[in-house]
Amino acid sequence: MADIGYFALLLALVGSIYSVITFIVAAKGKHPAWNRSARISLLAVCGLVSISVAALVYALVTHDFQIEYVTSYTSRDLSLGYRLSALWAGNNGSLLFWAWVLSVFATVALLTKRHLSRELLSYASSIIIATEAFFLILLLTVSNPFQKLLSIPLDGMGLNPMLENPAMILHPPVILAGYAGFTIPFAFAIAALLSWKLGDGWLTAARKWMLLSWLLLGVGNIIGAWWAYVELGWGGYWAWDPVENAGLMPWLVATASLHSMIMQRRRRMFKVWNMVLVVMAFSLAIFGTFLTRSGIIGSVHAYSESALGPFFLLFLALVLCGSLGLIYHRYDKVKGEIETESLISRDSIFLLNNLLLVGSAFIIFLGTIFPVISEALSGVKIGVGESFFNYVNGPIFLAIIFLAGVCTVIGWRRASMKVLLNRSLGPLVSALVLAAVLFFLGIREWPALIAFPVCWFVISTLLYGWFHDIRTNRRTKEVNYLKAFWNSIGENRIRYGACIVHLAMALIAIGVTGSSFFEVEKEARLKAGESMAIQHYVLTYEDIKHYQTQSTMVVRATLSVSNNGKFVGKLTPEKYFHQNFQQPVTEVAIRSTLREDLYVILAGWNKEGAVFKVLVNPLVSWIWLGGGIFLLGGLIVFWPKRREITSNNDEPIPESKEEVPDR
Amino acid sequence: MLRQRKFLISGFIIFLAIGYLGFVGFQSSATYYFTVSELAEQKSAIHDQNVRVYGQVAPGSVEQETAGNLLRFTVVHGEENLPVLYQGVVPDSFRAGGDIVVEGKLNSDGIFQAHTLMPKCPSRYVPE
Numbered sequence: 001m002a003d004i005g006y007f008a009l010l011l012a013l014v015g016s017i018y019s020v021i022t023f024i025v026a027a028k029g030k031h032p033a034w035n036r037s038a039r040i041s042l043l044a045v046c047g048l049v050s051i052s053v054a055a056l057v058y059a060l061v062t063h064d065f066q067i068e069y070v071t072s073y074t075s076r077d078l079s080l081g082y083r084l085s086a087l088w089a090g091n092n093g094s095l096l097f098w099a100w101v102l103s104v105f106a107t108v109a110l111l112t113k114r115h116l117s118r119e120l121l122s123y124a125s126s127i128i129i130a131t132e133a134f135f136l137i138l139l140l141t142v143s144n145p146f147q148k149l150l151s152i153p154l155d156g157m158g159l160n161p162m163l164e165n166p167a168m169i170l171h172p173p174v175i176l177a178g179y180a181g182f183t184i185p186f187a188f189a190i191a192a193l194l195s196w197k198l199g200d201g202w203l204t205a206a207r208k209w210m211l212l213s214w215l216l217l218g219v220g221n222i223i224g225a226w227w228a229y230v231e232l233g234w235g236g237y238w239a240w241d242p243v244e245n246a247g248l249m250p251w252l253v254a255t256a257s258l259h260s261m262i263m264q265r266r267r268r269m270f271k272v273w274n275m276v277l278v279v280m281a282f283s284l285a286i287f288g289t290f291l292t293r294s295g296i297i298g299s300v301h302a303y304s305e306s307a308l309g310p311f312f313l314l315f316l317a318l319v320l321c322g323s324l325g326l327i328y329h330r331y332d333k334v335k336g337e338i339e340t341e342s343l344i345s346r347d348s349i350f351l352l353n354n355l356l357l358v359g360s361a362f363i364i365f366l367g368t369i370f371p372v373i374s375e376a377l378s379g380v381k382i383g384v385g386e387s388f389f390n391y392v393n394g395p396i397f398l399a400i401i402f403l404a405g406v407c408t409v410i411g412w413r414r415a416s417m418k419v420l421l422n423r424s425l426g427p428l429v430s431a432l433v434l435a436a437v438l439f440f441l442g443i444r445e446w447p448a449l450i451a452f453p454v455c456w457f458v459i460s461t462l463l464y465g466w467f468h469d470i471r472t473n474r475r476t477k478e479v480n481y482l483k484a485f486w487n488s489i490g491e492n493r494i495r496y497g498a499c500i501v502h503l504a505m506a507l508i509a510i511g512v513t514g515s516s517f518f519e520v521e522k523e524a525r526l527k528a529g530e531s532m533a534i535q536h537y538v539l540t541y542e543d544i545k546h547y548q549t550q551s552t553m554v555v556r557a558t559l560s561v562s563n564n565g566k567f568v569g570k571l572t573p574e575k576y577f578h579q580n581f582q583q584p585v586t587e588v589a590i591r592s593t594l595r596e597d598l599y600v601i602l603a604g605w606n607k608e609g610a611v612f613k614v615l616v617n618p619l620v621s622w623i624w625l626g627g628g629i630f631l632l633g634g635l636i637v638f639w640p641k642r643r644e645i646t647s648n649n650d651e652p653i654p655e656s657k658e659e660v661p662d663r
Numbered sequence: 664m665l666r667q668r669k670f671l672i673s674g675f676i677i678f679l680a681i682g683y684l685g686f687v688g689f690q691s692s693a694t695y696y697f698t699v700s701e702l703a704e705q706k707s708a709i710h711d712q713n714v715r716v717y718g719q720v721a722p723g724s725v726e727q728e729t730a731g732n733l734l735r736f737t738v739v740h741g742e743e744n745l746p747v748l749y750q751g752v753v754p755d756s757f758r759a760g761g762d763i764v765v766e767g768k769l770n771s772d773g774i775f776q777a778h779t780l781m782p783k784c785p786s787r788y789v790p791e
Contacts, residue, residue, distance in 0.1 A: 162755075233755070355674060359681045366685070371696055381696035383715060384689060391688035396681065523732070523752070583755050603752040604732070611732060613752050
């Protein structure tokens with residue numbers, strides 16, 4: 001089985017090299033027959049990598065412990081679901097998964113973009129397959145998932161119990177797919193440069209893929225944060241760890257890219273900037289992978305130094321130098337025509353949004369690699385802590401969200417003061433009222449006093465604008481409110497999907513603000529029957545039980561919780577001791593409401609009593625709620641319309657009728 | 664090119680603002696990152712500064728006093744070792760023989776008072 005898997009990868013590498021060459025030949029146009037051959041070879045590569053993945057999955061499911069990877073990440077008592085997810089649990093498997101997803105994406109891109117210029121498509125495909133070849137080389141040399149052991153062990157080492165969590169089944173594949181997806185827009189951008197097809201053709205092809213990767217990466221990050229919150233047991237969800245930052249930076253750049261792509265479509269601007277962003281998104285994804293797998297930055301998550309580091313660094317250097325050089329070379333042909341006119345216009349807001357997003361990504365980048373820089377410059381490693389990232393990014397993110405609210409009430413070329421005031425006065429006033437109310441209620445933390453009203457402003461502006469459109473729709477089409485609501489989404493999915501995403505961001509911001517500034521923490525050592533009080537909760541420690549499952553010893557403490565004097569339930573924080581793993585796993589007990597989370601960690605115990613760390617985290621649920629709405633909004637934007645205006649010519653897309661009219 | 668200048672100026676202002684935030688944030692949270700051996704060299708220079716120290720938890724050196732929730736252990740790197748005192752919840756991934764980064768201050772009596780423990784997860788721990 002291992003041999004089949006390995007051999008399939010080897011054939012895939014041969015096929016992909018062949019594919020790269022033939023696609024380039026096909027692009028040049030002199031020998032059209034090669035075109036068909038190139039396409040078939042791409043499909044073949046996808047098929048071969050799929051066979052390889054199937055082989056590894058089969059090995060995982062059937063406990064083929066001769067393969068080192070299977071032994072390292074599964075065991076006989078592991079359930080089927082987790083055995084399957086072991087495919088992406090380890091370094092080598094996750095790279096194989098990446099290669100597979102990339103090959104599938106390449107196939108889909110090839111098959112669905114038939115109407116594109118042959119040159120554009122061929123160059124793009126060759127770049128995608130070249131990237132695929134890179135990963136295949138890694139898989140065949142330093143990252144072989146089919147590495148065999150000299151003797152077959154009786155049982156595998158098992159999956160780390162911390163990974164036995166539904167979120168950990170979803171998080172890696174979603175993130176990996178997001179990273180892999182950035183290859184496609186990148187390939188189209190470079191293809192456009194190589195083929196001099198610098199109109200909007202590449203943009204239309206790239207847009208959907210950038211959207212998909214952005215959505216996957218965004219959801220993946222949120223799942224990761226949720227997992228960290230419920231599983232790692234320190235009460236937080238984001239620590240600005242280098243591995244976390246590696247997933248955030250490309251997402252920020254992708255967000256900027258999506259917005260600036262709209263600019264190019266509607267206003268014919270930012271063409272060069274667009275290309276640069278697409279290249280940056282892909283480069284950051286590769287860089288993030290480098291960071292995670294090379295051990296160069298000390299991180300709680302990082303793999304220890306493996307041989308992968310130099311490979312990724314080299315690939316990254318190639319990508320960056322090649323693409324930026326190419327952009328520079330073709331600059332005159334690429335750059336857009338129209339300049340922004342007014343400082344207060346939707347154009348400027350999009351520009352500002354881009355600057356803030358990219359600025360944030362840049363400063364996160366600096367903060368993340370700072371130890372490397374400082375060591376190179378001064379011989380001493382200096383690191384920056386969480387507070388650096390929070391301090392810098394808090395205002396930036398809030399400003400970005402604020403812009404999302406303002407944007408809906410400002411026209412494209414120029415802001416119409418009348419419309420601006422009309423649409424935003426209500427929300428603005430109510431936001432100020434909210435600030436006053438919060439202050440009156442005793443809240444003095446000024447970041448929260450700013451953040452909450454801003455989020456409220458954004459939410460109310462978005463909702464008010466949407467309601468206004470529904471009302472117009474209803475009147476003009478003479479349908480009822482429900483139908484008007486449905487119509488509004490159906491007719492302009494981008495706009496209302498985006499509106500929902502912006503709402504989601506505001507909700508997440510509310511959750512982050514609440515849990516960052518108003519968290520209360522208390523540690524207590526309790527004997528059986530003793531109670532502790534935190535905020536308006538009283539927790540009474542009842543007992544502690546030890547029991548054994550097939551592979552794990554579980555220690556479970558029970559506490560009964562009362563809220564304002566009324567009994568509301570029991571919480572059972574636990575600690576697991578898996579037989580194969582020395583470290584315990586903390587299972588936190590959480591009681592969630594919209595208002596706050598009661599979060600209990602079992603820290604220690606002995607004959608006398610147990611030690612608990614209890615936190616009250618306000619508004620955390622809003623983050624997960626926002627995450628779900630984010631997914632919904634993203635899907636709506638992504639959903640294709642039945643009659644989609646594709647532009648394989650170079651005309652700008654006409655402005656939608658529902659836009660705020662320019663005056 | 665008056666219009667261009669407006670945008671350049673506003674762009675520059677944003678750049679400055681972010682830079683300022685970064686600078687202040689940096690001041691408040693930048694910490695030296697030493698290995699145990701490097702710390703031994705720097706002992707007097709960084710007295711009373713918040714630093715991070717990297718090394719391995721020496722097997723056999725871990726003592727847990729459940730009464731005061733105190734944890735004592737020794738971090739080693741190369742030839743040097745550093746006694747550490749920590750109070751608080753011990754992260755799950757803490758184990759003897761494992762890599763760890765401790766953050767805190769070096770006391771005048773040579774004991775490192777840590778307020779944060781960051782044990783490294785074993786390499787095959789988290790996929791990403």
